[in-house]
């Protein structure tokens with residue numbers, strides 16, 4: 001009986017030091033945020049468990065059996081380096097499973113023109129160009145050279161109106177109008193040559209010739 005009791009005791013000791021080994025993973029989160037970061041511990045068994053970091057950024061998972069684990073930090077609005085860390089427990093505590101946090105940068109003014117993207121009707125405004133702060137559009141964006149203009153005159157008139165509106169809002173000086181209009185007048189914007197190619201449709205030309213004695217010229221948008 002004595003021998004059996006001794007064996008049982010030895011067996012219990014074996015159990016407590018191996019299969020039931022109770023170890024702890026320790027780590028710290030530093031960086032832009034350290035408190036209240038969710039730390040998830042994944043393992044095959046038991047299933048995932050989680051904790052949160054304290055005010056000093058530390059966390060721990062205790063009473064862990066030997067095995068392979070993965071530690072993953074997460075908090076909305078932040079990224080962590082490394083994104084996760086694999087940990088193998090083999091009869092002793094594991095320390096230094098640390099992470100660095102960086103706040104995610106949310107670009108709420110994509111073209112950097114001072115008008116938030118949610119209010120910006122013209123994205124892609126070039127740097128340094130004067131815009132209408134009510135819609136984030138430059139004159140060139142409001143009156144694009146490659147717009148669907150009937151002719152150069154229509155383009156020029158739309159450009160003039162927009163320049164006048166910019167002057168009225170004191171976005172540009174009155175004195176700048178002359179130079180702007182000169183530039184517009186000498187541009188090809190809205191001119192047929194730049195917007196359309198002249199093609200001759202044979203069937204139409206033939207019909208046209210019969211009806212009027214002239215070739216029909218068709219304008220097709222480039």
Ligand SMILES: [Ca+2]
Pocket residue numbers: 109110111112113114115116117120136
């Ligand atoms: Ca913008």
Ligand SMILES: [Ca+2]
Pocket residue numbers: 111113115120121122123124125131135136137
């Ligand atoms: Ca813009």
